[in-house]
Amino acid sequence: MPETFAPDSVGLVETQYLTVKNSLQLDCGRSLADFTLAYETYGELNADKSNALLICHALSGDQHVAGYNSVDDRKPGWWDNCIGPGKPFDTSRFFIVCPNNLGGCKGSSGPNTINPETGKPYGPDFPLLTVHDWVISQGYLADELGIQQWAAVIGGSLGGMQVMQWAIDYPDRLRHALVIAATPKLTAQNIAFNEVARQAIFSDPDFHAGRFYEHNTIPRQGLMLARMLGHITYLSDDAMREKFGRDLREGKLNFGFDVEFQVESYLRYQGKSFVDRFDANTYLLMTKVLDYFDPALQFNNNLPRAFDDTNANFLVISFTGDWRFTPARSREIVRALVVADKKVSYAEIDAELGHDAFLTPIPEYHGVLNAYMDNIE
Amino acid sequence: MPETFAPDSVGLVETQYLTVKNSLQLDCGRSLADFTLAYETYGELNADKSNALLICHALSGDQHVAGYNSVDDRKPGWWDNCIGPGKPFDTSRFFIVCPNNLGGCKGSSGPNTINPETGKPYGPDFPLLTVHDWVISQGYLADELGIQQWAAVIGGSLGGMQVMQWAIDYPDRLRHALVIAATPKLTAQNIAFNEVARQAIFSDPDFHAGRFYEHNTIPRQGLMLARMLGHITYLSDDAMREKFGRDLREGKLNFGFDVEFQVESYLRYQGKSFVDRFDANTYLLMTKVLDYFDPALQFNNNLPRAFDDTNANFLVISFTGDWRFTPARSREIVRALVVADKKVSYAEIDAELGHDAFLTPIPEYHGVLNAYMDNIE
Numbered sequence: 001m002p003e004t005f006a007p008d009s010v011g012l013v014e015t016q017y018l019t020v021k022n023s024l025q026l027d028c029g030r031s032l033a034d035f036t037l038a039y040e041t042y043g044e045l046n047a048d049k050s051n052a053l054l055i056c057h058a059l060s061g062d063q064h065v066a067g068y069n070s071v072d073d074r075k076p077g078w079w080d081n082c083i084g085p086g087k088p089f090d091t092s093r094f095f096i097v098c099p100n101n102l103g104g105c106k107g108s109s110g111p112n113t114i115n116p117e118t119g120k121p122y123g124p125d126f127p128l129l130t131v132h133d134w135v136i137s138q139g140y141l142a143d144e145l146g147i148q149q150w151a152a153v154i155g156g157s158l159g160g161m162q163v164m165q166w167a168i169d170y171p172d173r174l175r176h177a178l179v180i181a182a183t184p185k186l187t188a189q190n191i192a193f194n195e196v197a198r199q200a201i202f203s204d205p206d207f208h209a210g211r212f213y214e215h216n217t218i219p220r221q222g223l224m225l226a227r228m229l230g231h232i233t234y235l236s237d238d239a240m241r242e243k244f245g246r247d248l249r250e251g252k253l254n255f256g257f258d259v260e261f262q263v264e265s266y267l268r269y270q271g272k273s274f275v276d277r278f279d280a281n282t283y284l285l286m287t288k289v290l291d292y293f294d295p296a297l298q299f300n301n302n303l304p305r306a307f308d309d310t311n312a313n314f315l316v317i318s319f320t321g322d323w324r325f326t327p328a329r330s331r332e333i334v335r336a337l338v339v340a341d342k343k344v345s346y347a348e349i350d351a352e353l354g355h356d357a358f359l360t361p362i363p364e365y366h367g368v369l370n371a372y373m374d375n376i377e
Numbered sequence: 378m379p380e381t382f383a384p385d386s387v388g389l390v391e392t393q394y395l396t397v398k399n400s401l402q403l404d405c406g407r408s409l410a411d412f413t414l415a416y417e418t419y420g421e422l423n424a425d426k427s428n429a430l431l432i433c434h435a436l437s438g439d440q441h442v443a444g445y446n447s448v449d450d451r452k453p454g455w456w457d458n459c460i461g462p463g464k465p466f467d468t469s470r471f472f473i474v475c476p477n478n479l480g481g482c483k484g485s486s487g488p489n490t491i492n493p494e495t496g497k498p499y500g501p502d503f504p505l506l507t508v509h510d511w512v513i514s515q516g517y518l519a520d521e522l523g524i525q526q527w528a529a530v531i532g533g534s535l536g537g538m539q540v541m542q543w544a545i546d547y548p549d550r551l552r553h554a555l556v557i558a559a560t561p562k563l564t565a566q567n568i569a570f571n572e573v574a575r576q577a578i579f580s581d582p583d584f585h586a587g588r589f590y591e592h593n594t595i596p597r598q599g600l601m602l603a604r605m606l607g608h609i610t611y612l613s614d615d616a617m618r619e620k621f622g623r624d625l626r627e628g629k630l631n632f633g634f635d636v637e638f639q640v641e642s643y644l645r646y647q648g649k650s651f652v653d654r655f656d657a658n659t660y661l662l663m664t665k666v667l668d669y670f671d672p673a674l675q676f677n678n679n680l681p682r683a684f685d686d687t688n689a690n691f692l693v694i695s696f697t698g699d700w701r702f703t704p705a706r707s708r709e710i711v712r713a714l715v716v717a718d719k720k721v722s723y724a725e726i727d728a729e730l731g732h733d734a735f736l737t738p739i740p741e742y743h744g745v746l747n748a749y750m751d752n753i754e
Contacts, residue, residue, distance in 0.1 A: 203601075225573060240566045267569055
């Protein structure tokens, strides 16, 4: 490991690929003849393959969760503060796996990969997926790595939904389920925000009904708007007040439509920089996966019954400032687990930031993760 | 009055117009050589002209606040439930005036009216305004009608900001100030939502840098997105859950991007119908007026000092489910008035609906309005 990396960094890492030749039957009724998952791993798998953690990513995440893909990378993976030697998900104890979800845009089969039937990118022809589809696809990755049972499956936000689905779909394939900043299902308001984001992308003439790859363009404006809107829901009102308040970029009003308030500058920057690293069709797909998630639905809207057959120990964590998936939504999960007579620990972290808090190294939060992980066999 | 109107309706009403030939100096540094205000009135002005109420409209409102402009109108004005014989703003006692704000799109000088200097619609050349500019322009309307002092100035949301500004700018020209569902200034989050709405409009290729009139088109998609987003902030999470929940339009998921959830259908309908009745440049302007409002700014961010010279009696009303301008924001106004030693009554109405509650006939809310108005001389 080059000296440029901190001692608690996993250092240089490389994306790996698994192509599964089995046909994957999907909830939408369609199937994929085969599929590829891009993934990264950190740490060493032990002899009895019992020390593996699966990290599930959220809407705009990917397989690069820790370390650096190149010595020139300015930033490490998206959850680097949690993964590495001595960190909550300690690579000196655990073998950590994070795939790019199916439908993603960082190497897994998805809208921006080639449809073998046409020789062109799937685009809008890539099937819409569910969290259950993801879990099944991740199961193949576990098989390939020889992991019969994860020590823990871990995820925040949409990642937390995958954790719940793992516990439901494969009760014996995980010992612990860490469900962070999640919800048992989206509210109408959550869906509404997703719908505005989708319409923003559809409205962009450069979207070309999802076939923008063939037009050598991207729906820059639409994806930018979607991301700007997303960012509002990732931060609390208080955090935005703290961070930007009503600060003016030039110290005075200009009575025009260029940036006047700092918060406008922040949002435009976030929107623009996202466009260069994310695929619009994947964004659309991810919002639909979110909307569809509702594990209680097939149990007559009875969430405890959805958890009835699970065997994992649960840790549920929420953040006080999170208005996207409020602590109340996490408490619904906890209550359902209690009613279902499951082992569950719950921590509500005092954090002003908002939904994004789950990605930040808040001492109380990392303390909870450390304490929980220390007790995992 | 035709028999088709209810006895408590103001019945058929007609928009009137006032053209002020004085130059209006604006906060942005520019001026209008003359300007027109479209307005409606209901009830009769008494002999000493002491029974006049001014209604100030919000972002997407206009002068048509009560009654019908035609016997064929399917809906009455936007606050018809509050205005008419026997209603909270009782036209058998009061003479009620409501102008379309300067910069509006329903007959007052604004982006969609002709710029005398070019002979074409102002479009983006119409100056950006402040709430103070509006109050000054409304002062001319009061002068024209011979109203030296309003019995009350009344408004909700952005309308409530105009009420505060009236009390500050013309301390002796109103006896009562009814500030409903308002805020002393927008938060960074409020500004952020406005900014996404603006960028949605700017991103629409049919916007043509605001000169879409000359291209015989309108930025339909952009304005639709802005309105969809607005609607999310007008309703509470609870109200949306109550109204739509996760109901599916066709009772099942279709795994596609057509409407699946009812809330999507609602938002698309709201967005599309708005486009036919509102001007995109006016929408942009209104969001800026909102962003700029901050009466404490010129008093060293001291809100009580901003109210120091006011003479009106205040009634401040907020709604528990309003997350756009929360009750906490109304309490800031109340506290500042108390500190400034002003007369203020405050009612926090238990209402799940959200920001839009101020437009609905909630019995407790109308009870408060009735009680307050009954005591107005």
